[in-house]
Amino acid sequence: MNSVTKKNKLVSDYILDFLVSKGVKHVFILQGGAIAFLVDAFSRRKDIKYISVAHEQSAAMMADAYSRVGPNFGATMSTSGPGATNLITGICCSWFDSIPVLHITGQVNTYEQRNSYKTLKQVRQIGFQETEISKITESITKFSKKINNPNNIKHDLHKSYAISQEGRQGPVLIDIPMNFQTLKINSLKLKNQNSDKKVQSINKNYNAKIIKIINKFNSSLRPALIIGGGVRNSKSVKETNNLINLLKIPTVTTWTGLDCVDSKNKYLIGPIGVYGLRSANFTIQNADFIISIGARLDTRVTGGMPNTFAQKAYKVVIDIDEAELLKKRGLVINIPINSNAKNFTKKLLINKNKFITNNVNKKNWLEKCKKWKISYPIVSQDYYKLKKYVNPYVFFNELSKKLSKKDIIVSDTGAHLTWFMQTFQVKLGQRVLSAFGNSPMGYAFPASIGASLASKSKNIYSINGEGSFQINIQELQTLKYLNLPITVFVLNNKGYGIIKQFQTLYLNSRFEGTTKGYSSPNFEKITKAYGIKYFQIKNHDDIENKLDNVIKFNKPCLCEIMIKPDQKIIPKLAFGNSIDDLSPLLNREEHKLNMSN
Amino acid sequence: MNSVTKKNKLVSDYILDFLVSKGVKHVFILQGGAIAFLVDAFSRRKDIKYISVAHEQSAAMMADAYSRVGPNFGATMSTSGPGATNLITGICCSWFDSIPVLHITGQVNTYEQRNSYKTLKQVRQIGFQETEISKITESITKFSKKINNPNNIKHDLHKSYAISQEGRQGPVLIDIPMNFQTLKINSLKLKNQNSDKKVQSINKNYNAKIIKIINKFNSSLRPALIIGGGVRNSKSVKETNNLINLLKIPTVTTWTGLDCVDSKNKYLIGPIGVYGLRSANFTIQNADFIISIGARLDTRVTGGMPNTFAQKAYKVVIDIDEAELLKKRGLVINIPINSNAKNFTKKLLINKNKFITNNVNKKNWLEKCKKWKISYPIVSQDYYKLKKYVNPYVFFNELSKKLSKKDIIVSDTGAHLTWFMQTFQVKLGQRVLSAFGNSPMGYAFPASIGASLASKSKNIYSINGEGSFQINIQELQTLKYLNLPITVFVLNNKGYGIIKQFQTLYLNSRFEGTTKGYSSPNFEKITKAYGIKYFQIKNHDDIENKLDNVIKFNKPCLCEIMIKPDQKIIPKLAFGNSIDDLSPLLNREEHKLNMSN
């Protein structure tokens, strides 16, 4: 028997057993002394692989996207000290967007740890590269622990996994001292952890509430539905679409909910919020009854003054995280329901005969919202007339038409994210990912590698700004090496577009650190230096002539899109306004009329 | 009056005033919404500049090196959330090596913060990109605080600065909500902080101890001196050299102390430790009396079993951090002195007439140590015979001869660091930097940019492995843009050399994640793609023919050095041995003889 099948096995082998049992197929790693024994365990098996990356930050982002795309669970391994701290920005992505990921870090030997010596005062470091990663990440993980007893390893692993999955999901971290990694343990005798089941949300007896919600819905004149990321997290896209078809009311989404509804769905108005569509925002601001499912209604959705959000509506809000329902920021929730999205949606569907839908009022209201959608298109036909440069609204409109319903699109953060989210027309089945709550520059590119490994044969399109892309540009080597079907779009507007717009509005166009003092490289040369195919789209003709080829390329490539340096996000909320009043402001009469429901 | 000179000024302007008053000339930044108002303040003045970087990780490392090189103080500015968490690995460099740096992060508006709403349970995030950076960095900074009252800004800034400087130095972080940045405050009325003086170490009355030390020294037969990083931190290189000349005893250094003594100094034996010189280690292991100044004697110095370190010696250890003296790991300190290095050294110098030096025993002992130095040269003449590839010991030996006493050399981490530290012959005046305690891959390159800005006209040489260099490769753009006289050496051994050696020794040459699954790009193409001059040194002839040109180039350039993929670190300590017994092990007789003092 080799060490993989023996019951007396190395902790390192046991850990891989565990990962395999949880469906992990790829682990994102960067080597180092304190993790070398663990990584060595991969040499003894074929049922799980590691992926070496060039910077641990990317490993964490890859694992995050790997979990988002599913069906398997994302994990990383990295060494102590800098190997561990390099993960943090990626951990935050998973934390804020509720993505379960397991990070395994190596730690110095127990006898070299600062807390193994009781002294009056803590010293900064004893072991080489000793860093208290479990303490540092305490506030951005659901569970983070330095293993202090190798016999608890089974217990600790199972516990961390269970915690990452239960309730509002999130990242967990296990820190494993080097000297434990090579211990032989009897895996049968290991202390077990009982709670290795997904703990479903506390479904308090809320049938009465359901009846109340149905009654409120039935008597409402202008109901609307908000679809958030909790729908995807609870795997209830199908149920949600059934609900939309049942209720037949205007439906809007948050950014995380965007890919849960087909853009052709006749009830869909579009994404709401600070960078939302006017039509979707008017819908919410005029509704008299709202059910929000799996959306935390943060300020990017409500605007800076949450008390002005959906003011006219009776609000039913479903969230898996009680704390989200209890946060008091001026937004009054009439019926808060602490449940996961799937559970709640099923409860409504069971009662489907009790709903009064499609009556005259509701029909008129739906028509009104659909009219807004037509009156305020995001892509003006004028945009097509641009001769020099590519208008990003035109670009995403055309890209959107060309992508298939299996594709995965991963966006970074900046103006390009807003252009993309405002314009993109989802085909149900597509996945649209971004690290919405944390929004680090540099997420999209490594995340697209994680997404590709998770989904195998699917085509991945990653959307980047020329600023953001620089953050993890080193992973071009990983892309080249793995030879994955990823198309990297880099929208080059010669600066940090979203901040430039902020400076135009509030800082008298003083472009400090966004144009002044800022520079970006020649992406053509760099792409080619990495041995990757390069395309360029510099005007609208190029979209017609080249975009098809880019999309069909199906191998690593980078396509640079030349954007006008002062291209704006249109529309967008200005400080101090409510979300019905996006800038550029509409004529006051027109705005008033739209709000007079 | 403009806002800079008015007494009623914006908090942002006040902060720049403060930085200027502390001698900060460059602030390393990356823009973002939550820091935009602060960065905008630079538009109103000429006495301080910002440097835009491509990744905040580099900003933190640049600021760290900026402080190390001096004379000014390093600072960064970055935005909330990912902008802040990206600093962490750089912050750890300053924390573990005791480098004062001020990090200023932008935070979401106070009214958008999670802790401004008292609820039962904390929610993960309220404001967009809200992340509790002051909490996350609590254990790796001397002081980290989210400003909660703009009238305390003066107090908080002065306090953070004072704390970063006093006692054992280190990084501090101030998190400033956006809505405070644009407040007008009366700078005269601001609450003050009294302790804006450098608090010198607590010099307990230790004259008696000094006398005891002198007596012990006088009666010792084989005394030795250890020079650590505290010498540089306390700015006592001159005093230390005076002490060496006074005591006339074998002197060894830690890595952080390396550049405090000229390699031609007749008392210098060399660097000690796990990757030390045999001669230096024999010196320490045979000494009967040791004074260690400003070295924390961590396991990279003592080996994994601190009880075997300098076992025969009566040990006097000077450390500014009491906790370092109290750590109990088997190393017995006979006279611990909690003082900064400068203070202690001065105390000895004042008593110079009391020392008995240069007697027969001490002279013989010095000769013995110097003989070891000759018998165990680090650069074997055989190394020069290599035809294909460059032997790194040869390379650093030759480089060392060519560099001038004003140059600054910054090394990354990996085998290349050990080759460099083992071989390099310091000319007093040179600076040798690395992030020794934290040792993140990717430090050297951004740090060389920080060092260059700190030192203005000096030439900077950065030493990298082809693995480490990938981590912050995006800063090639910053280098190009700033056009600084930095030479980037990349030692390419096609893998993580130091880990490969570990795998050879302990993992039966299974090169998981170091060769297998690992790849690196074509550095020539990439360097050129960034518009930077490229050189290559592929064998020893190239050293002779090209290295002079590289060194004289004085503009941004990258020079790739081709190293044999299986090149080892020689000598190096194996697990379980004491530092006198470096591998490859000497003949047992020879070892015994060397240890028979």
Ligand SMILES: Cc1ncc(C[n+]2csc(CCOP(=O)(O)OP(=O)(O)O)c2C)c(N)n1
């Ligand atoms: C790591 C990190 N640093 C800073 C920010 C703040 N920030 C958000 S978007 C942005 C500009 C992005 O520029 P680019 O990628 O060129 O996109 P554009 O807005 O031009 O489309 C910045 C600096 C961030 N989100 N993450």
Ligand SMILES: Cc1ncc(C[n+]2csc(CCOP(=O)(O)OP(=O)(O)O)c2C)c(N)n1
């Ligand atoms: C951020 C980070 N990740 C991992 C490590 C662990 N580590 C230390 S050195 C090293 C290999 C460095 O390889 P390279 O730069 O090619 O240098 P070489 O050892 O080959 O000279 C690794 C992976 C580290 N120190 N920092």
